[in-house]
Amino acid sequence: MSRPPATQVSTCPLCEALCGVLVEVDGRRVRAVRGDPDDPFSRGHICPKAAAPADLHDDPDRLRTPLIREGRAWREASWEEALAKAADGLARVRRRHGRDAVAVYYGNPVAHNLGLMTHLLPFTRALRTRNVYSASSADQLPQMLTALRMFGHFGLIPVPDVDRTDFFLIFGANPLVSNGSLMSAPGMRRRLAAVRARGGRVVVVDPRRTDTAAAADEHLAIRPGTDALLLAAMLHVVCADQRTTLGRLAGRVKRFEALAELVGELPPERVAQRTGIPALAIRRLATDFAAARRAAGYGRVGLCTQRHGTLAVWLLQALNLVTGRLDAEGGLLLTTPAVDGVGILSRLGFRGAFGRWRGGALRLPEFTGELPVAALADEIKASRHGAVRALITVAGNPVLSAPNGRRLDRALGSLEHVVAVDPYLNETTRHAHILLPPAPPLARPHYDLALNVFAVRNVAKYAAPVLPRAPGERHDWEILAGLAGRLFAPGPLRAAAVRALARLTPDRILDLLLRLGPHRLSLARLRAAPHGLDLGPLQPGRIAGRVATSDGLIDLAPEDFVREARTRLLDEAGRQTNGDLTLIGRRQVRSNNSWLHNSPRLVQGRDRCTLLVHPDDAAPRQLATGDRAEVASEAGSVTVPVEVTDTVRRGVVSLPHGWGHHRDGTRLRVAGQQPGASANDVTSERHLDTLSGNAAFNGLPVTVRRSSR
Numbered sequence: 001m002s003r004p005p006a007t008q009v010s011t012c013p014l015c016e017a018l019c020g021v022l023v024e025v026d027g028r029r030v031r032a033v034r035g036d037p038d039d040p041f042s043r044g045h046i047c048p049k050a051a052a053p054a055d056l057h058d059d060p061d062r063l064r065t066p067l068i069r070e071g072r073a074w075r076e077a078s079w080e081e082a083l084a085k086a087a088d089g090l091a092r093v094r095r096r097h098g099r100d101a102v103a104v105y106y107g108n109p110v111a112h113n114l115g116l117m118t119h120l121l122p123f124t125r126a127l128r129t130r131n132v133y134s135a136s137s138a139d140q141l142p143q144m145l146t147a148l149r150m151f152g153h154f155g156l157i158p159v160p161d162v163d164r165t166d167f168f169l170i171f172g173a174n175p176l177v178s179n180g181s182l183m184s185a186p187g188m189r190r191r192l193a194a195v196r197a198r199g200g201r202v203v204v205v206d207p208r209r210t211d212t213a214a215a216a217d218e219h220l221a222i223r224p225g226t227d228a229l230l231l232a233a234m235l236h237v238v239c240a241d242q243r244t245t246l247g248r249l250a251g252r253v254k255r256f257e258a259l260a261e262l263v264g265e266l267p268p269e270r271v272a273q274r275t276g277i278p279a280l281a282i283r284r285l286a287t288d289f290a291a292a293r294r295a296a297g298y299g300r301v302g303l304c305t306q307r308h309g310t311l312a313v314w315l316l317q318a319l320n321l322v323t324g325r326l327d328a329e330g331g332l333l334l335t336t337p338a339v340d341g342v343g344i345l346s347r348l349g350f351r352g353a354f355g356r357w358r359g360g361a362l363r364l365p366e367f368t369g370e371l372p373v374a375a376l377a378d379e380i381k382a383s384r385h386g387a388v389r390a391l392i393t394v395a396g397n398p399v400l401s402a403p404n405g406r407r408l409d410r411a412l413g414s415l416e417h418v419v420a421v422d423p424y425l426n427e428t429t430r431h432a433h434i435l436l437p438p439a440p441p442l443a444r445p446h447y448d449l450a451l452n453v454f455a456v457r458n459v460a461k462y463a464a465p466v467l468p469r470a471p472g473e474r475h476d477w478e479i480l481a482g483l484a485g486r487l488f489a490p491g492p493l494r495a496a497a498v499r500a501l502a503r504l505t506p507d508r509i510l511d512l513l514l515r516l517g518p519h520r521l522s523l524a525r526l527r528a529a530p531h532g533l534d535l536g537p538l539q540p541g542r543i544a545g546r547v548a549t550s551d552g553l554i555d556l557a558p559e560d561f562v563r564e565a566r567t568r569l570l571d572e573a574g575r576q577t578n579g580d581l582t583l584i585g586r587r588q589v590r591s592n593n594s595w596l597h598n599s600p601r602l603v604q605g606r607d608r609c610t611l612l613v614h615p616d617d618a619a620p621r622q623l624a625t626g627d628r629a630e631v632a633s634e635a636g637s638v639t640v641p642v643e644v645t646d647t648v649r650r651g652v653v654s655l656p657h658g659w660g661h662h663r664d665g666t667r668l669r670v671a672g673q674q675p676g677a678s679a680n681d682v683t684s685e686r687h688l689d690t691l692s693g694n695a696a697f698n699g700l701p702v703t704v705r706r707s708s709r
């Protein structure tokens with residue numbers, strides 16, 4: 001007898017927007033996924049990716065059983081055997097080569113996975129290795145370093161109060177496509193339209209006329225990699241015109257003079273040529289921003305992943321601060337999340353650290369226990385004691401996501417022991433010796449520990465699993481607990497340790513964290529409100545009380561930042577640009593970094609891994625739409641189809657990342673259908689943010705020529 005379809009209330013776990021969804025389930029199959037109109041935060045919004053978890057659930061390529069590699073072949077194994085082999089190999093490498101010889105790389109989906117959020121950090125810390133890497137250093141590391149230096153805690157990243165601002169100034173983000181980042185705000189199109197409807201303005205600074213730029217009041221097509229100069233010049237204008245105010249934070253800020261002195265040397269006229277933005281436009285933008293009743297300056301991936309990413313992020317925050325936008329309604333605010341991760345870490349004395357050790361050929365600095373992923377290949381290739389000989393990857397695909405992924409790909413092949421916790425046999429996990437696939441997202445509970453901290457309203461929602469997991473499937477956290485018990489507990493206690501760890505469920509930890517949180521919630525309370533709880537708008541006035549610097553003051557001009565600006569930024573202002581092209585990336589609505597390309601619903605139709613070229617750059621190279629071109633840098637090259645369009649700035653070409661599924665030895669349907677090419681076969685492990693070592697994917701010099709291949 002068949003049961004009628006049931007509708008389950010859930011949350012889409014794919015991106016930061018936290019959309020509420022209604023999943024219609026028929027037995028073990030998903031019939032449909034709709035936006036949940038009763039979710040108080042997303043109010044029915046979803047994007048085309050919402051159905052992808054259902055595709056993932058049924059994907060024949062998704063692994064259901066642990067795999068052990070023997071030579072080039074894989075065989076299925078029991079959990080017992082696979083976990084024992086995985087742990088034994090790690091223990092062997094630790095014994096022979098030391099703790100640092102075991103490295104960890106974890107990727108973006110960790111942030112959206114409750115069990116990984118509760119279990120991965122303790123697991124990684126217990127390994128006591130200096131070789132921890134993650135997607136953070138291909139993403140928001142400059143924002144965390146800036147938060148550490150200015151506010152004394154890496155997690156103090158205020159969010160734009162988009163629903164109350166009158167002037168939304170966006171640098172290097174395309175929220176209409178990405179659905180927002182470090183700004184959880186489902187339904188960005190509606191929210192941006194609302195800014196304009198209430199008489200406000202949206203201005204986008206981006207080398208490409210993106211969907212967001214096209215929907216804004218104004219678009220400034222900046223030359224890639226020059227935002228720090230533009231922002232310094234805006235600060236110059238604001239300081240020179242004496243338009244500064246610290247607002248609520250007056251008396252809580254130090255080193256204003258050091259900032260004023262630095263930006264004093266960068267008037268708009270000095271940076272106009274280099275940034276490609278006329279001096280008058282810079283002056284007008286700065287005065288408009290300072291004069292607006294409520295304004296918020298927001299920057300994301302495009303601002304972070306460039307040569308002066310940290311300087312740019314800092315100067316943007318400084319602009320917000322000296323125009324009174326920090327901690328002001330309609331400006332930038334700290335959330336009051338139901339689980340106050342930053343507060344808990346702070347109380348445990350965990351605020352973040354920088355530069356305690358270094359790694360890679362460029363001696364890149366550690367940040368809060370992690371080295372930049374750009375250093376990973378070097379650390380594998382090194383021959384000294386402590387060089388990386390084993391790797392655990394968790395929810396990451398650095399072969400496609402790290403700068404110069406091709407070099408990393410080769411290095412991974414030389415490792416003694418690789419353990420991957422991942423549902424796919426893909427470009428990275430094909431290097432594993434043991435592959436441990438977790439139960440899929442629809443079979444696990446969801447609470448977003450990470451992104452609720454960056455939501456534009458205080459909200460909380462717990463979603464129970466939509467479908468039961470298949471017999472024999474294990475959750476990510478159980479896999480980690482299984483590894484930990486076998487790796488860390490002494491022989492006689494091992495079985496007991498494995499059992500004890502298995503009882504420490506994410507739900508139990510979440511319940512405790514909710515009870516400790518500022519809203520004194522509990523798991524039971526969240527279960528009773530399946531569509532989610534609205535905990536109210538963000539409150540101004542929270543920043544001062546949270547500043548964690550030693551003197552309690554916000555540092556407006558951190559000394560190492562000022563030094564870096566003086567040695568490396570100032571003389572770039574006048575530098576002439578040569579005739580080279582520079583590469584930037586782009587995100588696409590029907591794609592999610594490297595890993596949803598197996599969903600037929602998302603990846604159908606024409607090849608999307610194309611190079612955007614401006615007509616003026618295409619003509620001299622005899623390139624037309626549909627031709628193939630070779631894009632080459634100092635690091636490597638790829639050949640891709642061209643799309644000629646005036647939406648990119650002259651001198652700039654754009655290639656999306658996450659493609660390049662042609663490599664041997666994977667088990668991915670997309671490999672045979674629409675492999676594309678990897679942008680990170682062109683990006684360089686030496687083209688980095690000069691302060692943090694974050695990948696500088698954008699603004700990379702490249703050559704482009706017609707290809708007959």
Ligand SMILES: Nc1nc2c(c(=O)[nH]1)N[C@H]1C(S)=C(S)[C@@H](COP(=O)(O)OP(=O)(O)OC[C@H]3O[C@@H](n4cnc5c(=O)[nH]c(N)nc54)[C@H](O)[C@@H]3O)O[C@H]1N2
Pocket residue numbers: 106107108109113135138139301305394395396397398400401402421422423424426438441476585586592593594595656657658679680683697
């Ligand atoms: N050129 C260029 N490169 C970039 C960027 C760019 O803009 N341009 N962006 C960078 C950014 S912002 C990021 S965040 C990184 C992302 O970099 P990564 O996080 O390294 O890569 P993803 O493509 O997100 O790969 C996610 C992996 O996790 C697996 N996975 C998915 N869900 C789960 C799960 O629940 N559990 C487990 N165990 N595994 C899971 C998938 O199968 C896949 O292997 O890429 C960076 N790389």
Ligand SMILES: Nc1nc2c(c(=O)[nH]1)N[C@H]1C(S)=C(S)[C@@H](COP(=O)(O)OP(=O)(O)OC[C@H]3O[C@@H](n4cnc5c(=O)[nH]c(N)nc54)[C@H](O)[C@@H]3O)O[C@H]1N2
Pocket residue numbers: 015016108139171172173174175177178179180181205206207208210222223224225226227300301302303306584585586587588589590591592593698699
């Ligand atoms: N559909 C979809 N959504 C996603 C993802 C995805 O892959 N697909 N990935 C998720 C992840 S991991 C993240 S981190 C977020 C990122 O979210 P966003 O930060 O909104 O990401 P992007 O769309 O890459 O926007 C970056 C913008 O920076 C611009 N840019 C490049 N170089 C420069 C520069 O030098 N200066 C300036 N001012 N701009 C520049 C690019 O043209 C691009 O429009 O998106 C998340 N959401």
Ligand code: SF4
Pocket residue numbers: 012013014015016017018019045046047048049050179186
């Ligand atoms: S915007 Fe799309 S991918 Fe992101 S949470 Fe919402 S439905 Fe999921």
Ligand SMILES: [Mo]
Pocket residue numbers: 108135139
């Ligand atoms: Mo990201």
